[in-house]
Amino acid sequence: MKYYIISGEASGDLHGSNLMRALVERQPDARIRFWGGDRMAEVAAGHKADAVQVRHIRDLAFMGIFEVLSHLKTIFGNISFCKKDITEFNPDVVVFIDYPGFNLKIAKYTHKHGFRNVYYISPQIWAWKKNRIRPMRRDLDKLCYILPSEQKFYAENTFPQAVYVGHPLLDEIARFKAEKQASQPSHPVPRLVALLPGSRKQELKRMLPMMMQLAAKHPECRFSIAGMTLIGEEYYRKFIPAGISNVDIRFDGTYQLLSEADSAVVCSGTATLETALFRVPQVVCYQCNRLSAAVARVLIGNSIKYISLVNLIADRPVVRELIQGEFNIKTLDSEFCLITSNDERRSAIMAEYDRLIAILGGPGASARTADEIISIVKQ
Numbered sequence: 001m002k003y004y005i006i007s008g009e010a011s012g013d014l015h016g017s018n019l020m021r022a023l024v025e026r027q028p029d030a031r032i033r034f035w036g037g038d039r040m041a042e043v044a045a046g047h048k049a050d051a052v053q054v055r056h057i058r059d060l061a062f063m064g065i066f067e068v069l070s071h072l073k074t075i076f077g078n079i080s081f082c083k084k085d086i087t088e089f090n091p092d093v094v095v096f097i098d099y100p101g102f103n104l105k106i107a108k109y110t111h112k113h114g115f116r117n118v119y120y121i122s123p124q125i126w127a128w129k130k131n132r133i134r135p136m137r138r139d140l141d142k143l144c145y146i147l148p149s150e151q152k153f154y155a156e157n158t159f160p161q162a163v164y165v166g167h168p169l170l171d172e173i174a175r176f177k178a179e180k181q182a183s184q185p186s187h188p189v190p191r192l193v194a195l196l197p198g199s200r201k202q203e204l205k206r207m208l209p210m211m212m213q214l215a216a217k218h219p220e221c222r223f224s225i226a227g228m229t230l231i232g233e234e235y236y237r238k239f240i241p242a243g244i245s246n247v248d249i250r251f252d253g254t255y256q257l258l259s260e261a262d263s264a265v266v267c268s269g270t271a272t273l274e275t276a277l278f279r280v281p282q283v284v285c286y287q288c289n290r291l292s293a294a295v296a297r298v299l300i301g302n303s304i305k306y307i308s309l310v311n312l313i314a315d316r317p318v319v320r321e322l323i324q325g326e327f328n329i330k331t332l333d334s335e336f337c338l339i340t341s342n343d344e345r346r347s348a349i350m351a352e353y354d355r356l357i358a359i360l361g362g363p364g365a366s367a368r369t370a371d372e373i374i375s376i377v378k379q
Contacts, residue, residue, distance in 0.1 A: 003030060003031070003092065003373070004033050004091040007037075007040070007057065008098075008103070011098065011269070012036070013037030014172060015097055015172075015366070016039070016097050017036070019366050020049070020051070021366065022366045022369070024043070026371075030049065030050070031051075032051035033089050034053060035054050035057070036056075037230065040053070056230075075102070079105055092116065093118055094107070094110045094117050096118070096119045104139075110139075111140075117139055117140045117141050120144045120369050121144070121146055122143055122146070136159075142163065142376055144162075144163055144369045145164055148313070149312070149315065150164070163372060166364055167360050167365055169274060170277070170361075171363040171364065171365055173255065173277050173278070188262050190262055193221050193223045193262065193263050193265065194261035195224065195226065196266040198267035198271075203267050204231070208236070210327060214329065224247075224248050224261070226254040227250060229251045229252055258274065261278075263282065265282065265285060266283070268285065268286040276356055281349045282310075284308040285327045307321055313360070314352060314359070318356065
């Protein structure tokens with residue numbers, strides 16, 4: 001069978017790598033073309049699969065309205081190329097992993113031209129852009145969603161192709177912990193703080209300066225930035241002031257860092273859930289340019305109460321979210337002191353994490369999604 005897989009961000013690369021692994025294990029002779037990052041490339045090489053990387057995520061991730069507008073030529077060029085590449089490859093199934101702004105445009109094209117479409121990790125249309133559900137219902141043969149709370153939304157909106165597969169982070173973290181336990185177990189290091197500033201340069205620009213101010217106020221703690229080699233060490237280094245000696249960078253080792261961290265400051269996104277699954281108390285932060293924030297407020301309105309996956313899944317304020325103006329050194333430092341020094345606050349977060357893990361259930365999302373994809377071809 002032939003699969004064309006499109007992911008455009010770091011989280012999609014992670015989940016795409018596990019999905020590719022599951023597909024190749026079931027069909028060793030599968031042919032794959034994919035848009036992804038280093039993790040998907042590693043799976044292709046490690047399993048000696050007949051897989052070709054078409055585009056790398058470093059050239060695809062644009063965040064915020066202003067950033068998207070300034071890269072429209074590149075984005076439209078990628079869309080045009082992708083359509084042509086799919087047509088020439090002629091896959092049995094096109095698999096879309098999150099990345100909705102791009103992927104839903106391609107899904108419309110591939111449906112129109114007779115390709116089977118599977119969408120893995122549903123766009124958050126329940127939060128905004130609910131108008132997308134009609135074209136999604138038309139264009140997708142299967143929608144594999146990963147949040148238990150989405151079940152009610154898709155049932156109420158009559159989406160028979162939608163199926164809950166579980167959350168893929170449980171697969172990745174379970175594998176990491178099993179490998180770690182087999183070699184050398186990690187234990188929390190007192191006063192080690194994980195800084196997870198995001199996976200895009202735009203996020204780093206907004207997150208790291210405030211995180212460095214926090215590090216300067218707490219010389220008694222050790223702060224480690226979860227870095228990505230595809231961004232480059234030089235880019236991270238320019239945000240670390242010369243006078244700060246209690247900050248280091250760990251590249252491509254977020255899970256190892258979280259397995260050792262005593263607390264964390266996290267940019268809103270998939271990393272908030274990863275931090276929770278490692279049971280690390282955290283403060284969630286998010287800030288974008290004013291135009292993007294204003295448009296988001298208009299589009300979302302009061303439809304969602306939280307921005308972090310932890311709070312969204314739990315449907316309650318498990319962790320503190322510092323958004324836009326609230327993300328300042330005074331508020332950040334106050335909440336940081338609570339999660340590092342207040343035993344009652346730490347215990348309350350841990351109890352909520354346990355509840356969250358129970359809601360998500362066990363691992364197996366990647367395998368279930370691979371089975372759903374294969375079943376589409378066999379129908």
